[in-house]
Amino acid sequence: xxxxxxxxxxxxxxxxxxxxxxxxxxxxxxxxxxxxxxxxxxxxxxxxxxxxxxxxxxxxxxxxxxxxxxxxxxxxxxxxxxxxxxxxxxxxxxxxxxxxxxxxxxxxxxxxx
Amino acid sequence: xxxxxxxxxxxxxxxxxxxxxxxxxxxxxxxxxxxxxxxxxxxxxxxxxxxxxxxxxxxxxxxxxxxxxxxxxxxxxxxxxxxxxxxxxxxxxxxxxxxxxxxxxxxxxxxx
Numbered sequence: 536x537x538x539x540x541x542x543x544x545x546x547x548x549x550x551x552x553x554x555x556x557x558x559x560x561x562x563x564x565x566x567x568x569x570x571x572x573x574x575x576x577x578x579x580x581x582x583x584x585x586x587x588x589x590x591x592x593x594x595x596x597x598x599x600x601x602x603x604x605x606x607x608x609x610x611x612x613x614x615x616x617x618x619x620x621x622x623x624x625x626x627x628x629x630x631x632x633x634x635x636x637x638x639x640x641x642x643x644x645x646x647x648x
Numbered sequence: 649x650x651x652x653x654x655x656x657x658x659x660x661x662x663x664x665x666x667x668x669x670x671x672x673x674x675x676x677x678x679x680x681x682x683x684x685x686x687x688x689x690x691x692x693x694x695x696x697x698x699x700x701x702x703x704x705x706x707x708x709x710x711x712x713x714x715x716x717x718x719x720x721x722x723x724x725x726x727x728x729x730x731x732x733x734x735x736x737x738x739x740x741x742x743x744x745x746x747x748x749x750x751x752x753x754x755x756x757x758x759x760x
Contacts, residue, residue: 568747577752578692578735591747626691636682636737637748639691 537561539640547646553615558627568628654751669754671736682737726758
């Protein structure tokens with residue numbers, strides 16, 4: 536089965552460090568989404584792309600977060616500088632568009648010390 | 649009113665029980681809905697899609713009430729393996745190709 540692939544699976548780093556998370560969407564999917572999940576807030580949409588163009592990143596703290604899709608097989612989410620409150624699980628999802636649902640990667644578990 | 653609201657539970661039921669979860673949504677333009685299941689420390693996985701009045705898949709039945717803007721998920725003959733968090737999902741822009749808004753989830757615990 537085709538899957539969304541995320542790397543790294545786990546990341547522990549000190550505050551102030553740059554963090555880069557990567558996502559390879561399912562081949563042929565033209566929409567890519569970044570979500571963050573915490574116990575308190577649940578799943579929050581950070582940003583999403585259609586055909587590599589950013590459509591909405593209003594859920595993302597602009598001063599420290601950035602999301603890009605350099606090509607159709609790679610989406611990145613960067614945090615610089617990282618802060619302890621960024622600790623969460625970050626999920627990438629992709630979908631074929633239209634009325635079809637999204638499929639999630641395994642997530643990146645991020646801990647900022 | 650929040651976009652998608654769910655009763656967080658937890659719902660604690662014995663094996664074999666029937667359990668129902670409700671979910672309300674605020675965007676009347678939404679046309680398709682989903683139920684995802686999330687196991688502890690795992691990613692959400694699609695359980696069911698709801699495109700019209702409802703959908704049935706084995707022990708699981710999802711129903712949609714557009715007039716009242718709610719979706720329900722019914723699980724019959726609960727199994728231990730049904731223990732998970734169930735996320736109600738509505739598209740932000742009305743179609744699934746846009747971003748999905750997730751409810752906070754309803755936790756189900758099935759015991760023997």
